[in-house]
Amino acid sequence: MADVPLPKEKWTGSIGELELGNSQDKGGSRRSVRLGGNRGMPFLSFEDGERRMIAMAGLVADSLDEVPQPVRDAFGDDAKDPVRWARTWAARGADLICLHLTSTNPEEGDASPESAADTVMAVLKAVDLPLIVYGSGHEEKDSKVLEKVGERARGERLLLGHAEESAYKSVAAAAMANGHAVIGFSNLDINLAKQIVILLTDFGLGKGDIVIDPLMAALGMGLEYSYSVNERIRISALSGDNMLRVPMICDCTSAWKAREATDDVPHAGDTLERGVWWEATTALAALLSGADILVLGHPEAMELARMAVSDLGGEN
Known part of the structure; x- marks a missing residue:
């Protein structure tokens, strides 16, 4: 019988590693999650022999105005309180909490940076999971909110979101001063993804403190294009592009839109x-x-995603 070789790519690069959440000995109060380190494309074990973690983050918001009704219903009354909501996610096995401070939007609740920081600290006290923290999407207000949040949560190693080409200095400064990491956002463009990393590193942030968000479009809203952009970013990184x-x-909650x-x-x-399947x-x-x-927003969607990771990773 003919010996057919595996179609294995010989990559020259790898994905840098990043840690979220600091334990007590590092100045924090929670467990840590280590990401990255990949030396091959996803789930191709013959390219990268070591299994890498894929972290599942559960959506939590301090205002329900932008939360899809089915997601609210899945958590019942717990969705009315970010602390209880985060605890429910922790009990369901989430690796991270993704907290949106939507109440700070000046056009809606206009909650103060101090109030937003209080919410973050309450969630940090309630669960021992690492936190991703977003503002409301209002650039001017977010800079003040994330500055205060970063300061109050110093040492906890948050992931702050997000920085983009038009507004990145205040978020980067808040992260650098307090030991946090930053999400660099780009809009479905590999060149923009590279550019935001260049801007953040030129500002002084290390690549080990950056996660990129290329914008994940949902099924029916440009999923194929998102897939191709993500894949190009990963292939470029493995091919030696240092800035990627x-x-x-990837925020998959856009599916509900x-x-x-x-x-x-x-x-x-x-x-x-x-x-849920969407x-x-x-x-x-x-x-x-x-x-x-x-x-992810819905717990059943997270469970399906976990099953996919197990199946693709050869656990089942």
Whole structure:
């Protein structure tokens, strides 16, 4: 019988490692999660013999205005309190908490930076998981909010989001001064992804303190294009592009914004089941294209994503 060799790529680069969450001996109060280190494309064990962690982050928000109703319903009254919501995620096996401080938006609740920092500290006290912390998306307010959050949570090694080409200095400064990491956001463009890493490193942030978010589009909203951008970023990094050798985060909660995921169309089946699978399918595309962190809103979608990781990793 002919000996058929494995179609193995010989990569010259690898993904840099990054740690989130600091234990007590490092000035924090929680467990740590180590990401990155990949030397091959996802789930190709013959390229990268060592299994790498893919972290699942559960969505928590301090305001329910932008949270999809099925996600709220999955947590019941716990969704009304970020602390209880985070505890529920911890009990369900999440690796990280992704906390959105949407109440700070000046056009909505306009909560103060101090109030937002209080919420972050309460969640940090309630769970021992590392935290990803986003503002509201309002650039001017977010700079003040993340500065205060970074200062109050000094030593806990948060992942602050996000920095982009038009606004990155304040977030980077808050991270550098307090020992945190930063999400560098780019809009579906490999060159923009590289540019934000260059800007952050030129500002003084180490590559070991950066995670990139290339923007994960959901099924029905540009998933194929997102997949190709993510894959190109990962291939470029493994091929030796030093500025792209950082872990990647993909927010899969955008799936709930797809009309096809939640429209009440009888022939398309149950809307809740469809929405869960829509988010899980988006997560699967993110996994296969190189994501190191998945942000998920519905616990059933997270469970499906975990099953996919186990199956693709050869555990089942």
